Amino acid sequence: MTDLAHLNPRHRELIALVELHGHASIEFLAQRLNCSAQTVRRDIRKLCDANVLQRFRGGARIEKPQVRLGYATKQDSQQVEKGRMATLAVSQLQEGEALFLDTGTTCDHVARELLNYRKRLHVVTHNLTAALTLAAQHQLLDIHVVGGKVAGRDGALTGSRTIKELTSYRLDVAMISVSGIDAEGYLLDFDSEKIQVKQTMMRHAGRKVLLMGSAKLCQRGIQRVAHLDEFDQVICDVPAPEEIQTLMTYPERWQEAL
Numbered sequence: 001m002t003d004l005a006h007l008n009p010r011h012r013e014l015i016a017l018v019e020l021h022g023h024a025s026i027e028f029l030a031q032r033l034n035c036s037a038q039t040v041r042r043d044i045r046k047l048c049d050a051n052v053l054q055r056f057r058g059g060a061r062i063e064k065p066q067v068r069l070g071y072a073t074k075q076d077s078q079q080v081e082k083g084r085m086a087t088l089a090v091s092q093l094q095e096g097e098a099l100f101l102d103t104g105t106t107c108d109h110v111a112r113e114l115l116n117y118r119k120r121l122h123v124v125t126h127n128l129t130a131a132l133t134l135a136a137q138h139q140l141l142d143i144h145v146v147g148g149k150v151a152g153r154d155g156a157l158t159g160s161r162t163i164k165e166l167t168s169y170r171l172d173v174a175m176i177s178v179s180g181i182d183a184e185g186y187l188l189d190f191d192s193e194k195i196q197v198k199q200t201m202m203r204h205a206g207r208k209v210l211l212m213g214s215a216k217l218c219q220r221g222i223q224r225v226a227h228l229d230e231f232d233q234v235i236c237d238v239p240a241p242e243e244i245q246t247l248m249t250y251p252e253r254w255q256e257a258l
Contacts, residue, residue, distance in 0.1 A: 010035070013061075014043055018053060023061035023190060025224060037051030039048040054152075056190040059222065078213050081237035082106045084257040085211055086113040089175060089235055097172040098122035101130055103156040103194070104177035106211045108133065114141060124169050125164050126197055128155030143168075151193060158193035166200045176231075178212060180219035185228045185247030187212070188221025198225050207232045214238040 007015070010033055017032055018024045021210050029040045044060045048052040053060040063166055086109035093099065101107055103124055111130035114121065114136050122142040131145045132155075148162030178187040187210065189195050202208050210231040217236075228234060229249050241255040248254065 011043055011047065014040070015047065015052060018060055023056070023220075025057075025058060025059040025136065025222065036040070056222075057192045059190075060143055061190065078215055078237070081213055081257070082094070082109045083113075085213065085237055086110040087233050088255065088257040089209060089211060089253070090114055090117055092233075093117070093121065095119040095121070098124065098169070100166075100169075100171050100174035100205050101127055102127040102174070102176045102198060102201065102211075103127040103130070103154050104211075106177050106213060107175060110175060110211070114252075117141075124166070124171060126157040128157065130155075151191065156197075156255055158191070158197055162197055163200050166197065167204060169204055171205050173207045173209060174201040175209045176202065176209055176225070178210070178225050179214065180216050180220040181212070181228075181244075182220065182224075185244070186224040187225060187226055187228065190221050191224050192223055195223055195225050202226060202230065210234045212236050217241065217244070 013033060014029055017029060026037050026040045026044070030037045033040065044053060044055055048055045048060070053062060080103060082176060085106055089110055090113045099121060100109060103126065105134040107127060108129055111133040114123070114134060118140065120140050120142070122144070122224055124144045124146065126146050126148060128145070128150070134141050134143050146157060146162050146165040148157030150156070151158040178189050180188045182188055189198070208231045210233070212234065214237050226248060232253060234254045235257055236254065237255050237257050240248070240251055245251040
């Protein structure tokens with residue numbers, strides 16, 4: 001739990017609500033704290049500056065250590081599983097294909113796995129962390145980084161410029177990551193601008209690949225990205241649970257990374 005000694009009672013209650021639910025919208029917090037949305041935004045800004053909360057569009061969640069630009073990914077409980085998923089995803093690429101690469105720790109693993117690909121490939125990304133990793137293999141990998149504003153410690157670029165530049169591409173594959181899934185089979189995330197980037201990548205790619213670790217199966221977000229059926233392939237570190245299979249028109253698209 002966060003040390004709350006230096007915070008006022010409203011700040012402590014706000015943090016407790018976010019910790020309880022994992023994330024919370026500004027509207028929800030304003031209701032529960034009996035204050036205005038403007039006050040909540042101001043409190044969130046202060047707590048984000050103190051590295052207590054992490055802001056997303058329309059709310060906040062508890063700050064967690066994330067990849068910092070130019071540094072190795074922090075170790076977590078699914079490093080081995082993410083590595084297997086990345087290996088499977090990269091093994092199915094064809095030489096000369098063009099790839100959209102999303103942000104997130106699993107996509108960072110994909111970038112590291114691409115260093116061993118040893119074939120020519122075009123990569124378009126808004127992921128600065130991945131781009132810096134891929135630069136070590138620039139002789140074989142044709143790397144394009146779209147512009148935009150930095151949206152977090154994961155090195156993601158977002159905004160109207162990002163969307164505009166992405167729409168000028170038509171690529172073979174889009175590798176997408178998400179934060180969770182709902183009971184109807186819709187993939188979820190938190191940041192609306194990052195979600196717009198994911199959806200734009202999907203619209204401009206021939207094949208859509210979802211990279212989703214098993215930890216995400218019990219997690220949620222606040223906005224829908226796409227339905228499972230919109231992906232041509234779902235790569236996970238475990239077999240598809242029965243309740244997930246019932247949500248998929250083509251459950252055979254689910255692939256376990258062994």
